[in-house]
Amino acid sequence: MQRLDCLRAIYSELQRCAVVTIMGATAAELQSLGHRSNFFYLQHAMGLASSLGLGLALCRPEVKVIVLDGDGSLLMNLGTLSTLARYRPANLLHIVFDNEALLSSGGDRTATAVGADLEGVARACGIPGTATLRTVAAFRAAVTDALRAGVLTTLVAKVERSGPAQYVTGLGLLENRFEFARWLQSVRPPQANPGFQPTSP
Amino acid sequence: MSGQDTANPSRLYRNKRECLLTMPASATNAQRIHRALRACSVRLVATLPETWLVEVVRLCEQDPAMLLVCVAKEEEAVGIAAGAHLAGERAALLMQNHGLLQSVNGIVSLAQLYRIPLVMLVSYRGSFGERDPWHAAGGRATEPVLRALSIPYELVEGPEEIEPRIAATFALAESSQAPVALLLTRGLMWED
Numbered sequence: 001m002q003r004l005d006c007l008r009a010i011y012s013e014l015q016r017c018a019v020v021t022i023m024g025a026t027a028a029e030l031q032s033l034g035h036r037s038n039f040f041y042l043q044h045a046m047g048l049a050s051s052l053g054l055g056l057a058l059c060r061p062e063v064k065v066i067v068l069d070g071d072g073s074l075l076m077n078l079g080t081l082s083t084l085a086r087y088r089p090a091n092l093l094h095i096v097f098d099n100e101a102l103l104s105s106g107g108d109r110t111a112t113a114v115g116a117d118l119e120g121v122a123r124a125c126g127i128p129g130t131a132t133l134r135t136v137a138a139f140r141a142a143v144t145d146a147l148r149a150g151v152l153t154t155l156v157a158k159v160e161r162s163g164p165a166q167y168v169t170g171l172g173l174l175e176n177r178f179e180f181a182r183w184l185q186s187v188r189p190p191q192a193n194p195g196f197q198p199t200s201p
Numbered sequence: 202m203s204g205q206d207t208a209n210p211s212r213l214y215r216n217k218r219e220c221l222l223t224m225p226a227s228a229t230n231a232q233r234i235h236r237a238l239r240a241c242s243v244r245l246v247a248t249l250p251e252t253w254l255v256e257v258v259r260l261c262e263q264d265p266a267m268l269l270v271c272v273a274k275e276e277e278a279v280g281i282a283a284g285a286h287l288a289g290e291r292a293a294l295l296m297q298n299h300g301l302l303q304s305v306n307g308i309v310s311l312a313q314l315y316r317i318p319l320v321m322l323v324s325y326r327g328s329f330g331e332r333d334p335w336h337a338a339g340g341r342a343t344e345p346v347l348r349a350l351s352i353p354y355e356l357v358e359g360p361e362e363i364e365p366r367i368a369a370t371f372a373l374a375e376s377s378q379a380p381v382a383l384l385l386t387r388g389l390m391w392e393d
Contacts, residue, residue: 020284040287044310048280051272052311055284055292058268059245063288079273087270177315181287188289 001136003097003159004029007068009140013147014039014066017093018056018184021068022049024104025163026097030068032164035171040180043173047077050084050094057089062189064091064147071098071112072105078121084152085126093146094127094154099161107161122154129153225392230360231256234322234385235264237367244268244290247278251297253324253390258295275300279307283317291371294321298343299336301382308350308380318374318381322367325356325384347382354382357389 003026011033019039021027027041042049053067074080074096084094100113112118119132129151133139139157146153234257238246245268246261248254262269272278275296285292296304301323312319326333327340347354353373357366366383374381 042311044314045280045307048276048283048307048311051277051280052284052287054270055245055247055281055286056288057284058270058281059285059288059290077274077277080277082273083270083277173314174316177287181289184288 001134001139001157001159002162003099003157004032004164005136006097006139006157006159007033009136010143013143017064017066017147018060018180019066019068020049020053020056022046022070022073024070024167026068026070028164028167028169031169031171037179037183039176041171041173041176046073047080049073050080051077053092053094054080054084054087054089056184057092058087060184060188061089061091063184063187064093065089066093066095069094069096071096071100071110071118072102074118075110075112075116081122081125081127081154084154085122085128088126088128088152090150090152092152093143094122094152095143096154096156097159098156099159101161103161103163104167119154119156122156127152127154130155132156132158134158226253226256227390227392228256230363230389231260233360233363234367235260237364238293239264239266240364241293241368241371242291243293245270245282245285245292246295247272247281247285247292248295249273249275249278249297249300250295251300251324253326253385253387254295254297257322261295274303276304276307279304279311279319282319283311283315286317286319292320294319294323296321297324298326298384299339302339302342302346305346305350308352312380313350316378318371318378320367320370320374321380321382323382323384324390325386328384328387330387343384350380352380352382353377354384356384356386358386360389363389 021041023043050067053065057065102108119130123130131142247270250258261267278294282292327336370381
């Protein structure tokens, strides 16, 4: 299963969600399908995409948040699974593309290549919805179900060790960041938090 | 109350007594810090609780206007606060200086790279008056690391400084779109 085919299969589902990706192949492949203002590519800070998604999901319960994580990134911040499970935001879908390697930095194998089971860790931490997917059809169905179910879910998609020819795209990091914050502002319902002044993006 | 608390496993303390058992932390200054965060409309507080901060964390947790998120390791809190900011809400980090040292890549590669106003309230262990030998090395490293990262910081030593410094920290973090730190000193946080 190719990550790009998985992304293509769920691309239309992403249009109404706040999407946060990790760096490298995942960010470049999603952009190759067409950048949208609701996509944020965290081009460094490995491990923190799921934490950023948690902050978004808790502050904006009316927005569905999708985090596109990877095995290398998640292994750098495994504690995040326990934090996600503890606060359990129903509007957060955490997808882990597991290619069993640190592809973007040379392709060395990660611990999932020799048996570490990220779905098992997520389940043991208490994440209520978990699954491991090995076909594009099953992946698409699991994503659709998770978005409808409205329960915190971690999906592990086992994908090939392959990616795009290059990772740098034409989109500036800050341009992406401010555009994403403005999109979140534009979909904010009026009076959602009347006690608070929203901060500028 | 206790039945409700048991039903919510994310709560940090089952009751006030359980929290008080661990602390000679200054209760009045903790209240001042919480009040100052409230006055700044802080919506989300991300923390890894530690002895000096126990009472502040408890007050934030009990405040219905605040979302308290306890992390497993402090760098997560940088990501969570960045998410809150992008979502349009004010956030603050509450952590020990060793947590600041632990979070350096998140501070650099998320908050600084992406121009996130990150307000960090940091208990300054291993500084003057410290009696626990295990805090000594972290105490020595704290200010040099903040300077190396070009993070503006101030020490908070007196109760009357709490409210204006916290307000000033939010103002600078938001106008500069960058991390700013307050170091909470032993004299402020501890009563012995």
